[in-house]
Amino acid sequence: MTAVGTSPPVLLRRATAADARAAADVWLRSFAAALPTVVRPRTDEEVRDHFRHVVVPRCETWVAQAAGGEVVGVMVLEETELAQLYLAPDRRGCGIGDRFVALAKERRPAGLSLWTFRVNTPARRFYERHGFRAVEWTDGARNEEREPDVRYVWEP
Template sequence: MIIRAAHGADAGAIGAILSAFIDDTPWMPRIHTRAEDLSFAGLMVDRGWVRVAERDRVVVGFLALNEGFVHSLYMQSDVQGQGGGKALLDDAKASSERLALNVFQANTDAQRFYQREGFVETGRGDGTGNDENLPDITYVWTRTAKEEPQT
């Protein structure tokens, strides 16, 4: 799996991955059209926030990071659990001292993943702070001395 910066041509794949998660997740409301998902993906790419996981020249996942906040981390369902999400997160950790993110309380798989990757819960929200109006949890990761990047 290759981790690289996203470019404009990746927006379609990124939007499709995001839309598929929404469509395949029973508790996730669809509040934007697929076209809006694609537009949002293009916006994140244009802002330079996105790194993608690529397998056999196909984008299979992405992570959007801005100023230490992970806005999105999604993998295609057929490659979940194969290390791509961890690789994207490790890539973000390599260039950061601290990362923060929000996870929906209903997304217990993501909670376990982030906890396993060293994130600690720092707060809970009732959903008024996100577009979906779903209760969420804030997690933070801070680099420790043993995690210092090797030079």
């Protein structure tokens, strides 16, 4: 477990089965706030089922837990990919994302890659600030949302 230096304190910890719904709900709120023009191919319940049956049990999933127990962030690592990093909209800019990226680099010291949508300019700036560089741009034909995206890599 890693304490995050925000106020009030936030704890980063491995997700358990009991966190799946809360993690999915953070994902849903964050996606809606950050990507209002991107069409989701899954319903809210399908997203929750995916977190419950796939993401939490099969992937290295971490949550940010605020004082009082509320899950306010989720990060998912799949092999060398930073597959997901989402924060509750009211927790952006509080340092939680920075801590998640530091943790991801600690967990994958040989390097990481990730995908983000081209329209997500704040995320692109965030990853670039953390040393990721864009290496591939697509028209979105290979993602579920059919949204143009960009692949980033971080190499130590």
